[in-house]
Amino acid sequence: MHADPKGVLTGTHYLDGDHAAAEGACAAGCRFLAGYPITPSTEVAERCALRFPMIGGTFIQMEDELASIAAILGASWGGLKTFTVTSGPGFSLMMENIGLGIMMECPCVIINVQRGGPSTGLPTLPAQADMMQARWGSHGDYEIIALSPNSPQECFDLTIEAVNLSEQYRLPVMLMMDECIGHMTEKVVIPLAEEIDIVPRRWTREKPDTYLPYKPCDDLVPEIAPLGYGYRFHTTGLTHDQRGYPVLNAETQEECVGRLMDKVNKNAENIYHLEKHNLDDADVILISYGISSRVAIPAVGKAREDGIKVGELRLITVWPFPENLIRELAGNIKAFVMPEINYGQVVLEVERCVGGKCKTRLVGHAGGWVHDPESIYQAIKEVAQ
Amino acid sequence: MTVAENKKTIGNIPEHPKSLLLRMDRMPHIWCSRCGIGIVVGCLAAALEKAGLSPDDITITSGIGCTGRVAGYVKVDSFHTTHGRAIPFAVGLALSRPDLKHVVFSGDGDLVSIGGNHFIHAARRNQNLLVICVNNFTYAMTGGQLAPTTPVTARATTAPYGSFENPFCLPNLAISAGADYVARWTSLHIRRMTDTFEEALNREGFRFIEIIAPCSTIYARRNKLGTGLDLMKYYYENSEIKHDATAEELEIGFQTKIVVGKFVDKERPSYARAMNRHLGKILGKKYIPPEVGGPQ
Numbered sequence: 001m002h003a004d005p006k007g008v009l010t011g012t013h014y015l016d017g018d019h020a021a022a023e024g025a026c027a028a029g030c031r032f033l034a035g036y037p038i039t040p041s042t043e044v045a046e047r048c049a050l051r052f053p054m055i056g057g058t059f060i061q062m063e064d065e066l067a068s069i070a071a072i073l074g075a076s077w078g079g080l081k082t083f084t085v086t087s088g089p090g091f092s093l094m095m096e097n098i099g100l101g102i103m104m105e106c107p108c109v110i111i112n113v114q115r116g117g118p119s120t121g122l123p124t125l126p127a128q129a130d131m132m133q134a135r136w137g138s139h140g141d142y143e144i145i146a147l148s149p150n151s152p153q154e155c156f157d158l159t160i161e162a163v164n165l166s167e168q169y170r171l172p173v174m175l176m177m178d179e180c181i182g183h184m185t186e187k188v189v190i191p192l193a194e195e196i197d198i199v200p201r202r203w204t205r206e207k208p209d210t211y212l213p214y215k216p217c218d219d220l221v222p223e224i225a226p227l228g229y230g231y232r233f234h235t236t237g238l239t240h241d242q243r244g245y246p247v248l249n250a251e252t253q254e255e256c257v258g259r260l261m262d263k264v265n266k267n268a269e270n271i272y273h274l275e276k277h278n279l280d281d282a283d284v285i286l287i288s289y290g291i292s293s294r295v296a297i298p299a300v301g302k303a304r305e306d307g308i309k310v311g312e313l314r315l316i317t318v319w320p321f322p323e324n325l326i327r328e329l330a331g332n333i334k335a336f337v338m339p340e341i342n343y344g345q346v347v348l349e350v351e352r353c354v355g356g357k358c359k360t361r362l363v364g365h366a367g368g369w370v371h372d373p374e375s376i377y378q379a380i381k382e383v384a385q
Numbered sequence: 386m387t388v389a390e391n392k393k394t395i396g397n398i399p400e401h402p403k404s405l406l407l408r409m410d411r412m413p414h415i416w417c418s419r420c421g422i423g424i425v426v427g428c429l430a431a432a433l434e435k436a437g438l439s440p441d442d443i444t445i446t447s448g449i450g451c452t453g454r455v456a457g458y459v460k461v462d463s464f465h466t467t468h469g470r471a472i473p474f475a476v477g478l479a480l481s482r483p484d485l486k487h488v489v490f491s492g493d494g495d496l497v498s499i500g501g502n503h504f505i506h507a508a509r510r511n512q513n514l515l516v517i518c519v520n521n522f523t524y525a526m527t528g529g530q531l532a533p534t535t536p537v538t539a540r541a542t543t544a545p546y547g548s549f550e551n552p553f554c555l556p557n558l559a560i561s562a563g564a565d566y567v568a569r570w571t572s573l574h575i576r577r578m579t580d581t582f583e584e585a586l587n588r589e590g591f592r593f594i595e596i597i598a599p600c601s602t603i604y605a606r607r608n609k610l611g612t613g614l615d616l617m618k619y620y621y622e623n624s625e626i627k628h629d630a631t632a633e634e635l636e637i638g639f640q641t642k643i644v645v646g647k648f649v650d651k652e653r654p655s656y657a658r659a660m661n662r663h664l665g666k667i668l669g670k671k672y673i674p675p676e677v678g679g680p681q
Contacts (some may be wrong), residue, residue, distance in 0.1 A: 006673070031676045032481060034473075053664045056673040058480050060656075063506040067473035070466065070503075073478025076447070077464065079678020082477070100467050226679045227462045227478075228441045228485050234408070234457055237463035243412060246457060246465075285548045 003027050003160075003196035006055045009042040015188045015287060017155040017181040020077035021111055022051065023190060024159025025083050028110070031057040031196055032082040034071035034319035036064055036090060039123040040179040041113035044364045045084040047156035063352035065090035069097040069110070076108045077235070079201065079226055081163055083109035088130055090340040091137070098172050099138035099257030100237045102260060105214070105222065107138035107201070109162045112174060126179035128290055129365030134174045135319050141257055143273060146174040146319040148289040152186045162359040164199040165271065169263055170221050176318065179340065180291040180370055198278045206211075208232070213244040214256075229333075243258070268320040274348035275314035283334045284384050287326075287350060289315040291370055299376035326353035333385035337377050341367050359383050394646075405432040406440055415454060419613025421572035421598025422452055422519050426459065428575055429488070429517065432582030434483045443486040443551055445585075446475040448495035452519040455490040455613050472507045472516065473550040479513045481678040483657055486586055487513065493520040498533040508562035511590045516580070518555060521600035527605035536639035539647070540607050552666030554636045555595045556648050565590035567649040569619040569635070573597040574645060581647060590655045597643055610640070 007026035015023070016323065023374045025033070035045040045059070058075075062068045065086055072082040086094065091112045101108055104307045114130050116122025128139075134146045138310045145165050159175055166173040204211055204223035208230040214222050222242075225231035238246035239253045244274045264271070279285060284303070288296050293314045303310045311333075315322070326349075330336070333356050347362040354360055363371060363379045403681065407430070416422050433443070440461045447456035450469035466474045471489045479487045481597065489496075496518050497502055509516060517679065523541055524530040531541040532549055538547040559567045566585055568577040579597060585592040596637040597620065599605060601613030610616060620643065626647040635644055654662060657675075665672045 002488055032477065036475065046671040053668055054671050054673060056676040060476070060480065061503050062473060062476075066470060067476070067503050067506070069472040070473035071477035071480075073466075074464070074474040074479075075481040075678070076477070077678075078478050078481025080481045080676065081482075097470060100470075201680075210454075213588075225462075227444060227482055228679075230441050231461050232440055232462055234463045234465070236457060237467055238465065245408075 001198045001200050003020050003193040003198050004029055006025035007108060008193040008196065009066070009190050010192050011051060011190055012043060013188045014185060015152050016043065016183050016185045017149065017152045017177055018183065019047050019217040020115065020152040020155040020188045021159045021175065021177065022047035022083070023188070025053055025163065025192065026055055026057070027196055028081065028160040028163035030081045030083050031055070031090040031162060032072060032073070032075040032080040033057070033059045033084060034062045034068040035084050036062055036086065038087045038090045038129065040115055040182050041042045041087045041111065042355050043340060044113070045187040050356045051237070062373070065093035065114050066097070069094040072108045073097060073101050075104045077227065081107070081167070082109060085113070086148045086149070087115050087120060088241040089119070091130055091133065093243050095137040097268045099140060099142070101172040101238045102138065102142045102161055106172065107166040107170050110172055110174050111159070112176055114176060120368055122235065124179065125368040126291060128178055128292065128368060129345065129367055131318060131342065132346045141261065143261050144174060144319050145169065145171065145264065145317065147178045147273065148318050149181060150290050150293045150314070151181065152184060152188050156188050156196050159256060160196060161273065164197070167199040167201060169267065170202065170224070171264070172293065177289065188342050193297070200238055205228070212242040213223070213243045214240060216259060216263070219267060220259055247305065250255050255336070262266060262319055271317055272322050273316040274322060275312070275316060279311040279313065279329060279341070280310055283309040284336060285311040285313055285329060285333055285336050286376070286380065287313045287315065287336055287338045289318050292341060294374055295371045296376050299373040300381060302377045303380040303384070306381065308380060310380060315346070321349045323349070323353045326350055326354070329358040330354040333358050335361055337361045337363060337376065337379045339363040339371050341365065386485050403427060406433065406457055406460055411458055414458055416451065417602040420477040420600065421521065421596070421613065422450070422455065424572045424575065425517065425519050425596050425598060426455055427580070429582050430612040431579045432586060435579065435583045436586050438486070438586065442486055444478055445488045445490050446485060447472045447489070448491040448500060450495050450524065450544035452492035453495055469495055469503065471495065471514065472503040473516065476507060476512050480556070480657060480675065481577040482512065482678060486515065488537070489514055489516045491518060491523070493518055493534040493555065494524045494532045497555060498503050499556065500531070505562040505619040508559055508564040508591045508593065510656045511563065511653050511659070513589055513657060515585050515592045516594070518595050519598045520555060520595050521598050521604055523600055523604040525600045525603045531605055536568070536637055538639045541584035554632070555591070557633050559593040560649055564593045565651050565653055568647040569597065569645050571622070571624055571643060571645060572596055573617050573620040589658070590653060594602055606642060609657065
């Protein structure tokens with residue numbers, strides 16, 4: 001299925017990441033945004049407030065982030081493609097209903113333009129310190145999908161990918177931007193509508209009398225029934241059986257939560273979006289995501305000039321984490337180097353997968369600025385020796 | 386098929402008269418005997434029948450708590466959401482499916498304590514929702530803690546010496562936030578409650594109906610008020626119908642008089658209507674009204 005041309009602003013534009021993400025949502029078919037103002041993400045909502053009335057969308061500024069996430073879940077059940085946008089403090093407030101979105105298997109996208117934390121932290125300055133919160137922030141066991149763009153162009157492209165993944169696998173998908181990407185202005189090319197692939201809502205073809213709301217298809221994802229068509233389905237945040245009815249026992253918990261995990265893990269090979277350079281003969285591999293991958297470019301170049309064989313792996317999909325790939329690579333190299341604008345989050349996953357087979361070096365800091373490429377270069381040089 | 390047309394039988398035995406609207410495969414329900422919630426559900430079912438509506442014309446959204454379980458027992462497209470968030474969830478439903486009627490059915494703690502901010506803002510914006518609040522003056526599902534509605538001196542597990550904090554008066558809260566339609570009945574007022582539900586179902590905007598209902602097991606027992614039946618007797622003896630009641634008269638003290646009636650009935654454009662009207666006027670032909678969700 002192709003994009004609805006109404007929402008596609010085809011052409012070459014000069015946009016910052018926030019505006020590009022808003023255009024990505026329009027192009028992806030999002031027609032409902034409930035949000036609450038928060039720096040540095042507000043421009044996404046502002047652009048949609050301007051654009052949505054002209055493309056058949058509804059923008060509503062809610063009373064808080066708790067309401068924003070609840071409203072997009074409701075509108076998603078109503079049959080629209082939905083998203084919300086926020087930053088750290090608002091992301092924290094959304095956590096409970098992200099769990100509801102996981103449990104009800106509700107397609108939607110949450111854009112987090114990350115800023116420094118904890119608490120109010122650094123509202124106008126970048127960080128990548130919500131990565132583990134994206135993965136684990138709501139209570140209970142679940143798997144999530146999170147993408148991380150490193151340019152305004154990718155803010156556009158990956159918002160579409162996030163919306164498509166949320167429809168394909170029926171779960172909230174996170175787009176983990178940061179202040180730097182959000183406010184960086186670059187060329188953004190928006191293609192023709194027919195060049196944009198769209199995953200449609202997985203409406204069921206079952207008749208109401210045989211339909212089970214949580215009976216999985218072969219890919220472990222159940223189909224959705226539209227409202228008002230006689231399905232009269234029930235959905236709940238409680239542990240439920242295939243009928244969607246609460247069943248509060250260990251067996252149902254295993255079946256219900258197990259499938260929520262499996263539908264991401266067993267489809268992970270189809271979800272991964274990775275960028276790989278020079279991995280085959282590398283001695284050192286730089287793993288990065290988001291803005292840190294841009295800052296690392298001169299560091300890698302300088303190390304190569306020194307004759308160090310540096311490979312690059314960029315996590316465009318951060319969650320699910322490409323564990324098998326990291327395990328394989330760990331046996332062939334001296335070390336992984338990982339710059340992150342935090343005190344070590346995704347690097348913990350790298351260490352877990354490496355299992356001591358090679359060195360792992362974090363280049364981290366608390367946020368407020370991007371890395372000095374020199375610090376990444378020094379780390380590569382040290383571990384290569 | 387409407388509820389009125391449902392003449393199903395099991396063998397020679399007629400089905401429960403409201404079986405078209407109830408998930409009979411989920412019975413028995415979890416509510417205690419002498420609880421008032423079931424009466425309110427029955428009245429909503431009767432109101433749908435009287436209004437000639439099909440179960441496919443409405444959705445029901447609940448939050449968490451005893452009344453929060455209503456969504457699980459009604460045979461319509463139904464959503465059992467998180468604590469306090471039934472209203473904003475239903476705001477999303479209502480804006481994406483304006484062709485359906487959307488009912489929020491929850492308790493006092495859910496709607497006006499943890500969800501209080503959403504309640505006032507949905508009323509202020511005049512979202513197209515019928516909000517039914519069963520007020521039993523306590524957090525019943527968690528064992529009888531202090532609620533934002535608990536009358537002064539009434540006891541709760543977290544107010545073992547009796548409450549000394551001022552409770553919310555829900556109609557006053559709804560009226561001051563701008564609700565279009567505000568009514569209160571007790572679970573004793575079956576006919577009037579049903580008529581009010583029927584009238585409100587066919588209206589637009591934010592409609593709020595409070596139903597005072599007995600919690601026999603928790604609230605009545607802890608406060609030595611007898612059982613649910615004794616509370617129904619208390620409603621019979623102490624409720625007064627007064628549609629033009631003042632704000633002060635609407636306040637409820639511990640076992641004092643309960644003023645019931647329909648206090649507000651006005652028409653303002655709903656949020657969706659105001660949005661369409663305003664944006665259409667400002668943007669002219671450039672305005673494209675919101676898409677309606679569902680298969681194309």
